[in-house]
Amino acid sequence: MAEILMGIKNVFLFSNIAIICMGTIFGIAVGAMPGLSATMGVALLVPITFKMNPITGLCMLGAVYCGAVYGGSITAILLRTPGTPGNITTSWDGYEMTKKGLAGKALGISTVSSFFGGTFSALALLLIAPPLAEFSLRFGPPERFLLAVFGITIIVSLCSEYPIKGFIAGVLGIVLATTGIDLAVGDLRFTFGQLGLFDGIPELPSLIGLVSLSQAILIIEKNSGKIQVTQAKIKDSILPKIEDYKKIWKTILRSSIIGTIIGIIPGAGTTTASFISYNEAKRSSNNNKEFGKGSIIALSSSESSNNAVTGGSLVPLLTLGIPGNAVSAIFLGGLLIHGLIPGPELFTKYGEVTYTLMISLFFANIALLVFGLLGAKLFVNVAKVETNILSPLIISLSVLGSYAMRNSIFDVFLMFCFGIIGYVMEKNDYPTAPMILGIILGPIVESELRRSLSIFRGSLLPIFTRPICVIFVILIIYSLYISFKKIVANKD
Amino acid sequence: MKRTGDKIISVVLFIFCALYFYLSLSFSVQSRAYPQATIVLLFFLLILLFLSTFSKKKKLSTIKVNENNKDKVILSRVVGVIFITLLFIFLIGKIGFYITTEFFLVGTMYFLGIRSYKILLLVPSGFTLLLFIGFKLLLEVSTPTGILF
Numbered sequence: 001m002a003e004i005l006m007g008i009k010n011v012f013l014f015s016n017i018a019i020i021c022m023g024t025i026f027g028i029a030v031g032a033m034p035g036l037s038a039t040m041g042v043a044l045l046v047p048i049t050f051k052m053n054p055i056t057g058l059c060m061l062g063a064v065y066c067g068a069v070y071g072g073s074i075t076a077i078l079l080r081t082p083g084t085p086g087n088i089t090t091s092w093d094g095y096e097m098t099k100k101g102l103a104g105k106a107l108g109i110s111t112v113s114s115f116f117g118g119t120f121s122a123l124a125l126l127l128i129a130p131p132l133a134e135f136s137l138r139f140g141p142p143e144r145f146l147l148a149v150f151g152i153t154i155i156v157s158l159c160s161e162y163p164i165k166g167f168i169a170g171v172l173g174i175v176l177a178t179t180g181i182d183l184a185v186g187d188l189r190f191t192f193g194q195l196g197l198f199d200g201i202p203e204l205p206s207l208i209g210l211v212s213l214s215q216a217i218l219i220i221e222k223n224s225g226k227i228q229v230t231q232a233k234i235k236d237s238i239l240p241k242i243e244d245y246k247k248i249w250k251t252i253l254r255s256s257i258i259g260t261i262i263g264i265i266p267g268a269g270t271t272t273a274s275f276i277s278y279n280e281a282k283r284s285s286n287n288n289k290e291f292g293k294g295s296i297i298a299l300s301s302s303e304s305s306n307n308a309v310t311g312g313s314l315v316p317l318l319t320l321g322i323p324g325n326a327v328s329a330i331f332l333g334g335l336l337i338h339g340l341i342p343g344p345e346l347f348t349k350y351g352e353v354t355y356t357l358m359i360s361l362f363f364a365n366i367a368l369l370v371f372g373l374l375g376a377k378l379f380v381n382v383a384k385v386e387t388n389i390l391s392p393l394i395i396s397l398s399v400l401g402s403y404a405m406r407n408s409i410f411d412v413f414l415m416f417c418f419g420i421i422g423y424v425m426e427k428n429d430y431p432t433a434p435m436i437l438g439i440i441l442g443p444i445v446e447s448e449l450r451r452s453l454s455i456f457r458g459s460l461l462p463i464f465t466r467p468i469c470v471i472f473v474i475l476i477i478y479s480l481y482i483s484f485k486k487i488v489a490n491k492d
Numbered sequence: 493m494k495r496t497g498d499k500i501i502s503v504v505l506f507i508f509c510a511l512y513f514y515l516s517l518s519f520s521v522q523s524r525a526y527p528q529a530t531i532v533l534l535f536f537l538l539i540l541l542f543l544s545t546f547s548k549k550k551k552l553s554t555i556k557v558n559e560n561n562k563d564k565v566i567l568s569r570v571v572g573v574i575f576i577t578l579l580f581i582f583l584i585g586k587i588g589f590y591i592t593t594e595f596f597l598v599g600t601m602y603f604l605g606i607r608s609y610k611i612l613l614l615v616p617s618g619f620t621l622l623l624f625i626g627f628k629l630l631l632e633v634s635t636p637t638g639i640l641f
Contacts, residue, residue: 051631164541171534172505175512178527187523190515217573220604221565388604389611392597393619395577399584399593400623404633409585416581420574428497446526 003347004126007355011363016059020360023060024367027067028375029382031083032075033390035219038068038084038270039326043211044394046334047204047401054338058357061334063364065327066310069270070114070368073303074379077106086270086306089278089298096294104236105244109296110303111372112240113252115365117304120256121263121311122361125318128264129358133319133347141451142463146472148441148448151266151322153479156434163483165430173438174445176201184450196410204333205402205415206439210432211330212401213419216394218426219387238373248300251281259305263312269325270306277305307368311361318342318354321444326433329440337405495545502542509535569604576600589635594620 010016023045030041041064049057072083077094090110097106139147152174156166179190180200191197255277262273281301282288291298313324314331321342323329332342338353340346346354372379402415422432456462463469513531516524580596597616606612627633 048627048631048633051633164537164544168505168534168537168541171530171537175527175530175534178530182519182523185520185523187519189519189523189527190512213577217570220573221570223566223569223605386606388606389601389615391573391604392600393615395573395580395600396593396597396619396623399577399581400589400627400633400635403584403589403636404627407634409581409636412581412584416577419577423570424501428501430501449526 003351003355004359006352007357007359010055010352010356011059011359016056016356016360017363019056019060020063020363021367021371023063024067024364025371025375027064027069028071028074028368028371028379029067030064031068031071031073031087032379032382033385034072034075034081034083035215035387036083036390036394037211037215038065039330040212040215040394041065041068042327042330042334043208044397044401046330046337047208047404049334050337050404054340054353055356057338058334058353059360059364061331062310062314062357062361063367065331066118066307066361066364066368067371069307069310070111070118070303070372071379073110073114074107074372074376077110077299078103084270086274086309087302088271089274089302090306092278092292093295093298093302096292097296097299100294102236102294104238105240105296106299107376108238108240108373109244109248109299111238111369111376112245113248113255113300113303114307114372115369116252117256117259117307118310118365118368119362120253120304121260121308122358122365123311124260125311125314125361126358129315129319129354130347132315133344136320137344138468139320140466141448141455142460142466143468143472145445145448145452146463146469146476147320147322148444150472150476150479151316151441152434152437152445153476153483154266154268155325155437156431157479157482157486161431161486162429163486165428166434167483169425169430169432170434170438173435174442175438176206177439177442178446183447194410196406196408196414200443201439202406202411202414203440204337204405205411206418207330207333207436208398208402209415209418209420210422210425210436211326212394212398213415214422214426214432216391216398217419217423220391238376244296248297251297251301252304254284255281255301255305256308259308260312262305263309263324264315266316266322266324269313269327270309273305273309274302277301307365314358314361318346319344323437323440326436329433329436332440498541498545502538502545505534505538506542509538572603573600576603584636584638586638588638588640590620590624591640592638593623 027041030036031038042061045061045064049060069084069086072087073090073094074083076082076087076091077098080091080095082088082091094106094110097103152170156163156170177200179197181198182189188198258277258280259273262268262276278298278301281297282291285297313328316322316324317328317332323332335342340350340353398415399412402411405411425432452460509531513528516527576596576599580592584592594616597619598612601612627635
């Protein structure tokens with residue numbers, strides 16, 4: 001309780017309130033631009049937080065995350081162009097409402113639903129994370145090893161349309177993560193004589209390259225310029241009416257629960273949450289024929305669930321160090337640059353920072369509600385920025401961001417290389433999320449495997465005597481089974 | 493699946509695996525065990541991928557949300573931006589970040605087809621100024637310095 005009060009006190013500092021507001025606005029703008037994503041928005045800002053106070057920096061990242069996930073709904077509703085993949089289902093009914101002259105109502109429902117979903121998941125984070133962190137004290141090297149493996153296998157099975165490619169990306173990330181000094185023995189591995197690789201592949205430049213630079217190239221490869229769609233005018237009121245709330249409150253609650261749970265599962269993100277919630281809402285609706293034709297229930301299910309992922313995805317990250325999705329993988333980078341290691345220590349020794357971050361998400365969602373309702377009409381204009389202007393700006397930010405950490409031009413070149421790799425991967429349907437996790441979790445997999453082998457004198461069989469390990473093994477097998485089913489389905 | 497691309501990627505990664513495996517032989521036994529195991533796993537996955545490109549059964553390609561069949565990829569734009577970016581990275585350490593960024597932004601936008609002088613003047617200048625104020629003055633983030641600024 002004392003930590004929560006401390007968190008509230010910290011959030012109410014003028015500097016932090018200002019940063020949360022700015023972060024939310026930036027996030028909404030990034031989310032509203034098709035081609036950009038919450039992952040990119042957070043990735044570009046992480047290096048900036050290096051020079052900030054950790055509390056302020058993490059509050060900003062959380063605000064950007066919440067804003068970006070919501071921002072995509074604006075263009076999804078007004079232009080039928082989802083700003084992020086998690087807003088695809090939003091566009092189905094949102095745009096239909098726009099065609100009927102109800103664009104304002106659609107934006108209002110979307111904003112309110114996102115607010116409730118995000119707030120619900122922030123509450124879940126606050127309630128679940130501390131006890132889970134305490135539970136993780138029971139984790140030894142075998143549990144942490146299997147947890148890291150599970151993190152990679154589940155993200156492959158859930159986010160890869162072609163699991164073989166997902167596994168290749170993940171294992172390639174793990175292989176690359178072996179670069180650097182082997183701390184146990186002292187050997188230099190795969191450094192090619194480069195000082196910049198002695199400590200391993202630096203995570204942030206590689207992530208910025210994979211996520212931001214690759215996207216900057218992707219958005220200009222076709223000379224599409226800006227979105228050539230006439231923007232619908234908002235003629236009706238944005239504020240939802242009492243009758244609207246009566247229709248959608250159950251859907252919002254159910255979708256928020258679904259989104260939070262899916263956010264907690266590593267690998268499942270906003271897209272999965274929005275599709276599952278949409279289907280669930282349709283299944284349980286008395287009027288499911290309206291779905292796809294401008295149903296406010298459909299719209300609210302999509303938006304509340306995708307924003308509910310935000311808090312949920314931070315649960316495994318803060319407690320176990322396992323990112324719930326690509327955005328939280330980048331968030332991990334934000335924690336590490338401030339010397340904050342996920343786990344129980346985050347809630348004890350660094351409790352002030354962690355609780356302030358969790359409380360700040362509530363305020364980020366309030367900011368989202370306010371700016372969304374007031375400024376939705378304005379935010380849609382960011383989608384009109386030409387990609388030919390946007391791309392060079394993103395590239396220059398990526399260069400600066402990758403240099404800022406270690407003041408190293410080598411890191412910038414590394415970012416460039418990973419940017420090319422990321423572009424090639426995207427063009428050939430290789431998901432980048434497994435590679436990101438492979439790079440981040442690879443060192444954990446190796447170090448905990450070594451410790452486990454050391455404890456069990458060279459054999460891994462004793463892990464089956466540990467109940468938590470058995471659960472993880474079952475989960476790994478299940479995630480591999482999901483991948484196998486997809487492979488068989490792809491062949492048919 | 494894009495079969496030709498997959499074949500090329502498989503071959504490139506086969507070479508990568510062979511190279512890395514060869515390099516790992518120079519490590520001590522304890523140090524090379526884990527990298528070699530992961531390289532072998534990767535090799536196995538690549539074999540599966542390579543073989544799948546010869547499969548007779550085709551999966552109908554799914555239509556991606558963002559794919560517009562009317563817009564084709566213009567390779568010269570991609571190659572051009574990559575080359576300009578590489579030059580930018582090379583020059584920031586020689587000339588200085590802010591001056592190079594200004595020229596990079598103007599040059600890249602012009603290359604990509606922006607012809608409005610207003611945009612070519614105002615956007616790079618405004619953005620570089622924003623970076624300077626935000627990073628240099630407020631956050632005191634170091635930027636590459638060269639002979640200029």
